[in-house]
Amino acid sequence: MKTLPPRFDLARLPECEAQQAAMVVPIAQLKLDTTMNRRGFLGAGLTASTLAGILASGCGALSVQAGCRGSTHGGSVGALAITPDGRTLISAGGFNSDSVKLWSLPLGAHFDTLIADAGQNTSLAIAADGSTLTVGSSKGINLWNLPERSSSPITKIPMQAVAMSLDGGTLVSAGPDETIKLWNLPQGSLRKILRTHPGGANILLITPDGSLLVSRNRQKTLLWRLPEGELWKELPAAANGGGPNEQSLAISPDGKLLAAGGKAITLWRLPDGELAQTLAGEAGIWSLAISEDGKTLVAGSGDGLIQLWQLPGGKLVKRIAAHGKSIVRALAISRDGRLLASGGADGAILLWRLPDGEKLQCLVDLAISDAQVSGMTYQLRHESGRMITYTLPCGSAIPAGATCTCHCVPGSVSRPRTTPVVNTPLRSGGTICTCNKVCTCNLIPVCQAHRLLHPDPFVRGMAEQLLLAMGAGQFGYLDWAIRQADSTLANRIRQLKRSIACGVQPERGQWPTSGPCIARLDDEDEVVAIMAAQMIALCGQRGNLSARLWRRVNVLLADARARPWFVRYAVDAYQVAKRRPEVAR
């Protein structure tokens, strides 16, 4: 099959892409796609096609249940935060587990341990720029530059809670000395000390506009005016934690609503502090989060449930059994409102799709997992440039763009059970031993775009023709596929996308006869087999096939259509992320 000539000559781009002022972009502003070490398990999915649905495909479902408990910090999870770009989840250990870890999203893969020993009562606060993280704990306060993984200490005085203004200019801390301190950032200079309630505050929040500080412990919920730090109001007792769950507090993104958890959920108008509504709680509310659009309140309860409440109105939309019978200690919602992370006393961190509350993933750091936990490792080159080996429990879908580097990996604390094939040193000094036991790696994503550079020119040609046939209607998919590909492949996909945008159509004259397609219906690469089936269907070659072969084609096509939602979610999430700036405008 003929390959299209490369087209890099400067050509007009769609006007929708040309919204800013014309500019030469400093190279320092480029992130530049880095390569991903992957072959064979490149993932992507299609939801529909322009050709009678024959090109639809997707990839594997998740059925992760085992291996989630205690698989992240060893002990319970104490705090969660998602960076504004939605690409990184930051987690802090709770009781008996005091590390701070970074996880890539939406894959949910551990890629770095920021602090191995952060201290107790760790709280996290991230600035709107996504690069500044404040970590407060019994060991004091450290200001972290996330991209550089560097930190500077603010103080070594133990802290119970920290909060940072969205602009990153003000830090507020509460310690066991019963004071609240205001700090100037990034200098880290102390601006003011406020006297507060006995025992000190256990949680601090600053409204998005930076004008109000909320502090809370079991006895009191106080509102403070910022930047002066003047006590503005004490909320009625109903707003107080009243128990050990006083940290369940959330402010809506518009700063007009304060949600406080206790035995029930109380909603308070800000800044006047008037009670707006009381929502029924179950087993006590231990964690709260409000989505960026202010329409969803998520509450984590003491009996492992996650509740999704609709705002305004306070209608309970869904109850999800999330963390068994363990307390849901921490919640975080991505800014695009599509992803929820929950952390429990069971040590699990789970990712959920919003608004429907479908479970996506549980996170695993195999280095600290139980010996009985086994998982699949895969490698991705992180945007920092480092090649990182990730691990998921067996049965997980291999994330798009990943290379399955083994089949089954026992936990690091166990001895090799069989002759090791590969030993990968771990930071902890243990080893992940690749054994020959084959875990279920049966969720092979289908992705035509990721076959555009296949060594077999016929396969390359099939991929190209199929994508051309899909046309501009699948640009969302192509954008996603670009993000998942290494830069070489990404450029090839972009090139094809431009061809489609320029009106290039599939060339019927280049479509193959049935013979080469039939020969690939049983290709060991399932993607190639499916593409061959799609090509046969596209070309209308049924007449050339025996009944057995036609059945085989139909089985493959049905298989492609049946592939469920995991990657489609990623595609959707990407499309939302792309649209967001336009909405803002």
Next chain:
Amino acid sequence: MTTNADASVEAGLTASSTTISAELFAIPLERGLHLVYAPLRRVAFVANATLINALADIREGRHESTAGTDRDLLDFFRGLRLIDSAPEETPSGELAGEPKPTSVTLFLTTACNLRCTYCYAAAGDSATTAMPMHVAKRGIDFVARHAHRQQQPFFGVGYHGGGEPTVLWRTMTGSFAYAEQRAGEIGIAVHGSLATNGMLKDEQIDWIVEHLHGASVSFDGLPTVHDRHRVTRRGDGSSKRVIATLRRFDETGFDYGVRVTVTRETIAQLADSIEFICRQFSTEHIQIEPAYLLGRWQGAASAETAEFVAAFRDARSRAKHHGRKITFSAARLDTLTGHFCAVSQDNFCLTPGGKVSACYEAFSENDPRAEIFLYGEPSADKGYRFNLETLRHLRAQVAQNRSFCAGCFAKWHCAGDCYYKELTIRQNGIFAGSARCEITRELLKDEILDRIEASGGLFWHQPV
């Protein structure tokens, strides 16, 4: 009060005479950004979509649309000679006339003392051929004569291909002694070069250092990697001897290069191999190529993959740390040419039987593509008789004639890449690009971005 038209004039944006004066390419990067590249102006910068469209406006003569483009940008373009400048000079195209070579490459033998698993020539698999001395002398006489007539300061004699030239040691040293003698007679110099597997005795190394100007040594880096493919007839690894050769070259200050061949199996070790070479040896020339799927390696898994690009990047970063550069033959940012190699430039190589070949890969009359690349034979007058039709075809293999490559930003660097390899991968007899094209484009793009970064981070401009 000024009108819009006045404002445009004020801003220098009437652009009635503003035209694009460079071949411009836009290479997609990320987030809607493109790398704008004008190869013949040696200019590059990263642009957003609006800027791309502003350039498109100028190209299409939609002057009014440029009103949104500020004058600084137009001045910027003018300064880079992207607009309103004299036409670009394209690299030279097809040659014409009788070939007048001043260098000869002698394919001395198809014999080899190694049995490299990926050998493109399958050296040692068939009956060996050896070049008689008179064949070598005739070729040397021919190029010496032309160099003398053209008043060149030297003529060249190279030893290459099909086998290991140093196996035919007497012919090699004898022919070069003859070349030196002829050079002395006509009062010019001779430059000798060699492509070798590095399996050399000390006395051979000493001779090479004393007589030749340079050598390319096949060496794959880490001994375990090298010995995986580059083995003796008995299957033993050859790294120990080759390393000794390279050390000896280093000790003498000899100018040599290392050619690293990468297979699918050794991609993962490429960076470590380059680290090894940089730490162990002082060569400044490290060329990395995926193994050709020819000869003994025909049908093997191709290494021309995205993984190769990734590994190359890692290797480049390691080499950079040691102050070295690594190269891939088609990704030559500093070369602007219509010719990938000398195949289209009357390359003058002699097979052991005395036929004239344009290509190092077509080293014998038995090559399946001999009809395409063998374009001459000895004539009765001590010279050579050339098949002009074959020669014309070879000369036509220039970037200017490759319609498939017309829209590719790499075309003036790779010039369509290797014609021999192209013939092995053609689809229905038509060139339709290859996996090597992707490698070339990626590595060139990297290099361009590096140049921008090294030039201050905004744009790169290095006029020829």
